[in-house]
Amino acid sequence: MKHIHEDYLRSAMFGLQDGLVSTTGVVVGISTGVADKSIIILASLVAVSVEATSMAAGQYSSEKAVHQMDKIGKHNDSLALGAAIMFIAYFLAGMVPIIPTILFPQSQGRIIAIVAALIGLFVVGYIKGHIVESKPLRSATELLVIGGIATTIGLIVGHFLRV
Numbered sequence: 001m002k003h004i005h006e007d008y009l010r011s012a013m014f015g016l017q018d019g020l021v022s023t024t025g026v027v028v029g030i031s032t033g034v035a036d037k038s039i040i041i042l043a044s045l046v047a048v049s050v051e052a053t054s055m056a057a058g059q060y061s062s063e064k065a066v067h068q069m070d071k072i073g074k075h076n077d078s079l080a081l082g083a084a085i086m087f088i089a090y091f092l093a094g095m096v097p098i099i100p101t102i103l104f105p106q107s108q109g110r111i112i113a114i115v116a117a118l119i120g121l122f123v124v125g126y127i128k129g130h131i132v133e134s135k136p137l138r139s140a141t142e143l144l145v146i147g148g149i150a151t152t153i154g155l156i157v158g159h160f161l162r163v
């Protein structure tokens, strides 16, 4: 892992985590509030594309600011590559809850999406904890809780704003 610039790793981990957490919240929320599967799929794909772009832009500009303040030349990573990694990581992670939503009937798809996303978060948390050499299980549990909260909020909003 030492030959990969840590800014790329951070970008990938953050993208995977956020792609899983927010897309699952969005997918579950819309799927709870709307009965039309094509609307659920459309809204989920719009959300994941827009969010991945926005996260990539955010990665680019925040990392640019960090680079401008870097006086010792530690940051030799490419801003564009960091942004691209963020986009891809976010988009791929977002597909984890979206694909079961497309493949399965609505009621089952929602449950499979939640389970798949929570497993994904646990794995990402574990890898993240492993990379930074802290406690992988603790980091995995942390992400699981964050994902659970976002999903619950999606469920509640979807339930009360049902159309």
Ligand SMILES: [Zn+2]
Binding pocket: 007, 063, 066, 067, 075, 076, 077
């Ligand atoms: Zn950097």
